[in-house]
Amino acid sequence: MFQMMLSGLTIGAIYGLLGMALSISFYVTRVINFAQGQMLMIAIIVAACLSEAGFNPWLGVALGPLAACVLGVASYFIGVRPILKADRFSFGWMVSTLGFGLVVENAIAYAVGPRSRGFPPLLNDIPIRLGDAVITGQQILALLVAAFAVAALEFVRKRTLFGKVGMATAADPEMAESIGANTMIVSAVTFALSGLIAGIAGVLIAPRTFANPYLGGTFNTFGFVAMMIGGGPENPANAMYGGLLLGVLAEGANSYINSQASDWFPFLILVLVLIVTPRGLFSTSNPLFRPRPARPA
């Protein structure tokens, strides 16, 4: 039971990080970046290839998230900005971000081959005993990073000018522009940050998943579920809580129902959550939904 909780929380931390990455870019642009999972994937692939080439694995761990960060910015300029510029309330971003993910995924598969490759264990072979349960160094690292990310983002959001400009950009980009905010820079930085978080999540989980170009889709889905369960669109921290809950539920389903239950159980939970509180479990009041366009008088 305790072991299940622990492993649930650690995988949940990864889902939560991804959910947070999704929700911070949503927070500023009101766009769900469906290419987020590919950022996690590219970080893993870069790190795996570097260590395969004989470099110190920790170099890969440093450079992987950086690659994800670059990809995040690219996804903004290619998949999001042109759409929002044309029509801020259209759903074109759904197609363009998924299209961007498709391009990245298959370009990587073409470049490095579609096979799974090994990943250095990093801290994963350091077992730590907690009573009957065992937790690895990597899992502890994941939990620490998750806690740090929640705290740091809360601080940025509430206490810094950047966070406030982000909120302003989300509410009304034209208004934010007119008071002197460069919404393009704000959004690009936000996407860089979300890429970075997804990349970090990638190198944290990679020792367990190995490196495969098609990892992104699954993690994207779970990150999305985490965000929706928690109410991430309102507050990135909620996505982390949603992720932790999702991780525990998925592990619990696997051990108490059957080994495939984690495929469908989270969705069942999500449907129930959305029926009961459409804005997520941890939300207060603010809707996830983009504000109605104020029609010019």
Add this chain to the structure above:
Amino acid sequence: MAPSNIETRTARPSSVVSPERAHAFTKIAAAAAIVALYLIATYYVAWANLQFQSLILVAAIYAILALCLDATAGLLGLFSLGVGGFFAIGAYFTTILSTTYGFDVFALLPLVMLATGLIGAILGATSLRVSGLHFTITTFIFTLVITVLATDLQITNGQQGLLGPNFPDVPDFLAPIGQPIAWCVMLALFAVTFAVWSIRRSLIYPVLLSIRDAEPFAEASGVRAAPIKIIVFALASAAIGGAGWLFCFLGVVSPSQFNWSVSLNVLIMILIGGINTTPGPIIGAAFVSMFPVLVHINPWLQEVLYGILSILAVTIVPDGATGALKRIRARAVRRGLPQARRPESPADSFDASVSVGAERAWLDRLLPAVHSSAPKANALGDAMAPIVDCREITFHYGVGPPVLNRVSVKVLRGHIHGLIGPNGSGKSTLANIIAGRLRQSSGSVFIKGERVDGLRAAGRARRGLRRTFQSAQLTKELTTRANVLVGTYGLVPGVGRRAVIWPLLRSAHRDMRLMTQRAGDALRSVGAERWADRRVGDVPHGIEQLTQLATVWVPNPEIIILDEPATGLTSREVEHLAWILRELKGRGLTIIIIEHQTRFLFPLCDLVTVLNAGEVVLTGTSDEVLGHPIVRRVYLGS
């Protein structure tokens, strides 16, 4: 009949066949030719080799899916990602029930469509409450759940999937037609295309677009938006389920054919082809489903190329292939006619050449003085019954001070009743409460003596109350005439029911002609008929206001509420507006006006209510109000 129409028609030289007849004949001939060509093409497909045939049939089924998605996304702005889910239910339901339980496949078709339609209705009812994005997410999750179920359940045989049933053989005498499934698929595509095409030609089309772009306006015109959305989504879902029924005869049914990327591909199809067009989804479906066959390269590069193309499609040509074609054609036409005159855009919309007598005639036709049966001598005590009665209305937004505090206003039948007050005094809020767009916190509203607190905006509109909005709520994509047609919703019955076979119905043609004429009359009455064929997005602000006014009296209402109608009008248009309002009053209408232009308002009104900070200062005649010390201080500024 519009006199103008009669004149132009009788003025034509009469030949053996009347031009109208000849026109109808060409139309029928063209339709027959299209149907014949389509049948020949189907015959060709039904006898084609298997590889080509399955390519075409899969493309045709995707075209059905795309048309159904476009019916919700294009017409109503509901971007569903549930296509894959409904498609899967259709295919699996049919396969399992026919191969495992031996049901007759033809008996299954209505069952499948009923089931998917019901699921669609439930999904729509639960998710459309909140907003568009919530709907998209819910349908996305729906598809995820269905795919996961199809993968994990025993009965669906997991990733391998199931072999679909065989399509029953046709009787021998029908053998020469070729593969029966090809006929079924192609005829289904024809039926769906025809239905969508008909809807775009029916009176429901402007109504649907107004729900999409200007829901408050639709509601204020008596359109109950929520059930219409749910019904359209349920019908589209049923058709998608039917497409799943067709699909299972083509071979193996497995989860990967129905996952959310299928939903997304269908969305890409309509975006590539052109959203809210009839040919667009078909073009898009043909392109997307034939893309892997046409482009023979490394599969990963093929996916990369597909991704790049879909990004380019939504970023560079957001209106899709049909939009691009239209623009190219327009450019070619312009080049062909270098000296073509630009369509005249009169700087002053008000048409001075029209005599007052003619205008009165249009108003007479539009608003036969039915309300004059209402007590004329309303100076008498009995006739003083208020037609709109607000009793002790209090309203607040969440926390904070009340916007309206125990406001009581009685509006008498046949009066023009002014509502004035400084900005933020609660005038528009009161109008919204009377019209049913906002619900008061306490107090009640009586319309024609009936308590209407339980009625929403659409219900009150049906009881003869129409209103305009402070900032015009119209569909920019439609012409001003089509927007006025939304106002006629409810005048003719069964608009929605007849929509899918609209062009085939004689009654539909008649209603269309009558309503178009009414809309034309209404636009003429405000002096904006020269703009009737322009899209609202292309007309100046003043014309938008006039169009809004036309939408309000086109259905011959009893009470109208005008929220700052003179804003954006030139002084001549304001004068004309005052004239029309007097005419309307003479026909027995009750008018409530919110307005800041006191020079326009005071001479017009029988009674004026002054609001300040959410409370009634006084209600009185124009002179009383003008003489009131508080009014002079807070409002008139002297």
